[in-house]
Amino acid sequence: MHLFQKATFYTSVNDMHALPQHTGVEIAFAGRSNAGKSSVINTLANKNRLAFVSKTPGRTQHINFFQLNESQFLVDLPGYGYAKVPDNIRKHWEELLSQYLQTRESLKGLVLIMDIRHPFKALDIQMLDWFIPTGKTVHIILTKADKLSKQQANITLQHATQYVHESYPGCSVQLFSSLARSGIEDATSVINSWLSVD
Structure with missing residues (x-):
């Protein structure tokens, strides 16, 4: 059994002051609204509804923590880039995301989710620009690879x-399809390597 299959919901927060205090490590998942972030988390965990999947973009409005064991956590960050979110809420999300990514000491690495048909949009670049200066690792998952031909995806x-x-430099990239259940081993291998480093 993969470690991710032991994932259970831990807590949900909407403010930096409410972040859980622990001595372990966290791996964060971020991505534009509707890029397939929740589907990636659910596929890795082999659970249908660990992370909430919605046809309505912008549904993840809190930072959601999932516990793997006593000292390891997956963190589902709010989706970004959805136009219909009110300005004050979008501003709050942006501040919460940037603060968390730039200052959270227990954060070991970032899994950045992008729809393979629309990679590296302006807000994806902003996420990289926020996070890369921390010196921590980024792994980019290009989701929905089944929507393109194999040749075009490659x-x-x-x-x-x-x-x-x-x-x-230092970022890694892979293809992923929740529908075809492809790319799971690659993603699991990368994240496990982050979790296993002290």
Whole structure:
């Protein structure tokens, strides 16, 4: 059994002061609204509704923590970039995201979720620009790979890999499809390597 299959809901917070205090490590998942972030988490955990999947973008409005064991957590961050969210809420999300990504000491790495058909939008770049200066690792998952032909998906992966190699050295990129259940081993391997480093 993969470690992620032991994931259970731990807590949900909407304010930096409410973040859980623990001595363990966290791996965060971030992505644009409707990029498939919740589906990735559910697929890795092999559970249908661990993270809430909605056809309505912008549904994840809190930072949701899932516990793997006593000292390891997955963190589902609010989706960003949904136009219909009121300005004050969007501003709060942005402040919460940037503060969490830039200051959370227990955060070990960031899994950045992008729809393979629309990678590296302005807000994705903003996330990278917020997080890269921390010196922590980023793994980019290009979701919905089944929506493209195998050839087109591989071309997109090649372009994405070249882009991060030039602009954000140290980032890794992979293809993923929740529907086809492909890319699970690659993602699991990367995240496990982060969790196993002291």
